[in-house]
Amino acid sequence: MLSANFIACIIPTDPTPVINADHIAFMQSGISINVAACDRHNMPSQVRAFGCRISPDGLRATVFVPASRAAAVLADIRGNGAIAVVFSKPSTNYTIQIKGHDADISNPTDADLLLVQTYRAAFARELEPLGHTLEFTHALLNCPPSDIVALSFTPTEAFSQTPGPKAGESLSTQA
Amino acid sequence: MMLKLDAIRECLEGAIPGTMATASLDGRPNIALLSQVEFVDSDHVALSYQFFNKTRQNILVNPRATLTVISSTTAAQYRLSLKFLRTETSGPLFENMKAKLAGIASHTGMSGVFRLLGADIFRVLDIRPVLGKYLAPPPPQRNLLASLRACSERLAACADLERLLGETLVCLDEQFGIRHTMVLMLDEPNARLYTVASRGYEKSGIGSEIPLGQGVIGVAARERTPIRIGHMNSEYAYGRAVRESAEQSDWAGVLETAWRSHAVSSPSLSWRAAVCSAFFTLKARMTCASPTMTKMRWPVSPPSLE
Numbered sequence: 001m002l003s004a005n006f007i008a009c010i011i012p013t014d015p016t017p018v019i020n021a022d023h024i025a026f027m028q029s030g031i032s033i034n035v036a037a038c039d040r041h042n043m044p045s046q047v048r049a050f051g052c053r054i055s056p057d058g059l060r061a062t063v064f065v066p067a068s069r070a071a072a073v074l075a076d077i078r079g080n081g082a083i084a085v086v087f088s089k090p091s092t093n094y095t096i097q098i099k100g101h102d103a104d105i106s107n108p109t110d111a112d113l114l115l116v117q118t119y120r121a122a123f124a125r126e127l128e129p130l131g132h133t134l135e136f137t138h139a140l141l142n143c144p145p146s147d148i149v150a151l152s153f154t155p156t157e158a159f160s161q162t163p164g165p166k167a168g169e170s171l172s173t174q175a
Numbered sequence: 176m177m178l179k180l181d182a183i184r185e186c187l188e189g190a191i192p193g194t195m196a197t198a199s200l201d202g203r204p205n206i207a208l209l210s211q212v213e214f215v216d217s218d219h220v221a222l223s224y225q226f227f228n229k230t231r232q233n234i235l236v237n238p239r240a241t242l243t244v245i246s247s248t249t250a251a252q253y254r255l256s257l258k259f260l261r262t263e264t265s266g267p268l269f270e271n272m273k274a275k276l277a278g279i280a281s282h283t284g285m286s287g288v289f290r291l292l293g294a295d296i297f298r299v300l301d302i303r304p305v306l307g308k309y310l311a312p313p314p315p316q317r318n319l320l321a322s323l324r325a326c327s328e329r330l331a332a333c334a335d336l337e338r339l340l341g342e343t344l345v346c347l348d349e350q351f352g353i354r355h356t357m358v359l360m361l362d363e364p365n366a367r368l369y370t371v372a373s374r375g376y377e378k379s380g381i382g383s384e385i386p387l388g389q390g391v392i393g394v395a396a397r398e399r400t401p402i403r404i405g406h407m408n409s410e411y412a413y414g415r416a417v418r419e420s421a422e423q424s425d426w427a428g429v430l431e432t433a434w435r436s437h438a439v440s441s442p443s444l445s446w447r448a449a450v451c452s453a454f455f456t457l458k459a460r461m462t463c464a465s466p467t468m469t470k471m472r473w474p475v476s477p478p479s480l481e
Contacts, residue, residue, distance in 0.1 A: 032192075032208075036196035036198075036204040038202060038204040043198070044197055044205075044206075045196065045241060069306050069307065076204075082203055082204055084196075084206045086206045093210075097207070099205075132247075135310060136310065139249070139310045140245065142307060159229075163210065164417040167228055168226075168228050
């Protein structure tokens with residue numbers, strides 16, 4: 001588990017969101033989403049996510065992952081709650097990473113499963129001009145609804161990760 | 176038996192970015208996209224070190240990482256467990272990766288500022304396929320050994336340089352499906368390459384010149400190393416993203432102001448590999464065919480076939 005001192009220094013003292021409306025719109029669009037966690041020995045794990053939902057105030061993010069491919073990530077999140085999620089638009093390389101430390105795991109709602117379906121179609125539209133067929137994208141994101149789980153957390157840090165000299169800067173610095 | 180890197184090399188061609196997860200010593204994960212994962216051998220990969228980012232900070236204190244790569248033909252995913260070993264700042268691997276990056280930088284007006292600082296070498300500890308229902312792999316298009324044998328026989332029958340050059344490019348087209356090819360030779364006093372044969376282009380381009388160090392071709396020649404770019408549009412888009420970011424940064428003052436902002440057309444993909452192949456084949460053929468031919472100067476040392 002994370003130490004109390006560590007948690008104290010990364011938890012914002014007020015509920016100011018670290019992402020704005022533009023970031024939220026970007027993160028909920030048909031882009032590439034990948035999730036990382038790590039175990040108590042700091043061994044990282046990762047899995048591709050199938051969509052994202054963010055509360056309108058930007059204080060809660062939820063990503064959807066296939067449980068069958070995310071065994072290590074789910075075990076790590078159960079262990080310490082630490083999570084990092086990277087969002088990237090393949091056609092432009094525009095990339096954002098958000099992090100949190102209070103992730104929990106839950107079952108998706110019917111609305112969430114509908115969102116996953118919508119995400120698949122949007123991601124396929126993003127990839128098609130890059131030469132990837134619908135069949136390819138469906139194979140990449142294929143899994144039964146019963147396999148989907150939701151990972152929800154409070155974004156406490158947000159960074160630009162678009163390639164270049166400004167990668168790694170806090171999004172609040174760039175605003 | 177553990178899956179070897181050779182078996183999934185197609186996933187490292189750069190068509191789809193890999194994702195690299197690392198962790199800090201205080202237990203905070205990080206995940207980043209990688210435009211390029213360089214195949215070193217069946218047990219090692221190399222990643223380009225261009226910026227001191229969070230991934231690099233993490234691996235310097237915690238060498239464990241996981242990397243996911245994707246097949247661009249089947250969508251199959253593979254999860255690699257990695258251990259960071261060292262950073263190389265010289266040697267053949269570094270020069271190869273540096274030249275490739277320099278070629279992209281040259282095309283996006285960032286020569287001199289967008290450069291390789293090091294090649295980070297990782298040992299691949301484990302490779303596991305990620306569960307899923309993926310596409311069936313396409314059947315092989317040809318038997319490469321039979322194609323090579325057919326080419327050797329045709330080239331052996333060539334008695335002069337002009338026919339040898341022409342026949343080589345025809346062989347690459349007919350036997351290997353490499354439709355766009357050109358051969359350039361070095362004009363050393365003027366530090367330029369000039370085209371002596373080409374195939375597949377609307378205009379032959381014979382006689383056209385390119386300075387050493389300009390573009391991917393010029394950089395490959397200057398560094399005397401083959402450059403293999405499987406997906407030029409992806410590489411170019413990556414370079415363009417860096418350029419746009421750099422324009423908002425401290426780098427802005429040193430960027431070249433005139434650069435080609437158009438997308439690179441896909442036919443240009445294949446001729447770089449073809450150039451390397453042609454040099455190799457021609458050099459070998461000429462060495463055994465004609466003592467006078469071998470006295471001619473070649474623009475680069477014959478590269479190894481990858």
